Amino acid sequence: MKLIALITAVAMACVGCAHxxxxxxxxxxxxxxxxxxxAALATGGSGGHDCQQEHVECMQRCWDNRYPWPYSEEQSGWYHERCIxxxxxxxxxxxxxxxQALREKExxxxxxxxxxxxxxxxxxxxEMTVGAIVVVAGVTFALAVNPLGWLVLVPVAVAAS
Structure with a gap:
């Protein structure tokens, strides 16, 4: 989705219009x-929490709280589904x-x-993604990766109000 936004932004910059x-x-x-x-996005967002790790811990806590029943894994199908x-x-x-935190930061x-x-x-x-919009002194830029693999800020055309 962000790639589409970046392509659209670059296309707008190239084509432009009279306004x-x-x-x-x-x-x-x-x-x-x-x-x-x-990199922080792979852990579930802006680096504040690792959602995947929290999920693993939740499953462990849930399973540990099953006592006194079910006693064995064969009896635990319904309980395991509840934990999931x-x-x-x-x-x-x-x-x-x-x-949402990432969108707010952007x-x-x-x-x-x-x-x-x-x-x-x-x-x-x-915490950044390709296509993130950055405004510098009133000029809008999009974060992109050029063919050399460099991280660059590319100017974006913005329609006048």
């Missing part, structure tokens, strides 16, 4: 490596919260200078 604001023509290199980009259902709901809620990617933007992005690569 479009002329974007800054310079592309800024954030890093010469995109390594680590989105309960923990799946908790995982979904955790994942939803992480995605909304706040508004900087007064390019140096500050680049410094912040480098320090938070794991």
């Amino acid at each position: 479009a604001q002329r974007p800054e023509s310079r592309i800024y290199v954030v890093s010469k490596s995109a390594e680590g980009l989105g 259902k309960t923990c799946r709901e908790q995982f979904a809620e955790c994942d939803k919260e992480q995605e 909304k706040k990617l508004n900087f007064s200078s390019m140096d500050r933007a680049i410094e912040w992005i480098n320090g938070h690569k794991g």
Whole structure:
């Protein structure tokens, strides 16, 4: 989905229209490596919680609370299903919260200078995704990876109000 947004943004920048604001023509290199980009997302969001680990712990707690019955794994089918259902709901809620926190953080990617933007992005690569929108001094950029594998900020055309 974010790839589609990035492609759309790049297409808008290329095609533009008579009412479009002329974007800054310079592309800024954030890093010469995109390594680590989105790494925190694999754990379920913006690095605050590891939803997968919480799910494993939930399953363990649920199973440990089965005493005094069922006594064996053969008798535990219904109980195991109950644990799966309960923990799946908790995982979904955790994942939803992480995605919402990430969206909120991306909304706040508004900087007064390019140096500050680049410094912040480098320090938070794991929380960033390709296609994230970054506003620097009123100019809108999209985070992208160029063919060399470099992490770059590409200017985006924004329609005038």
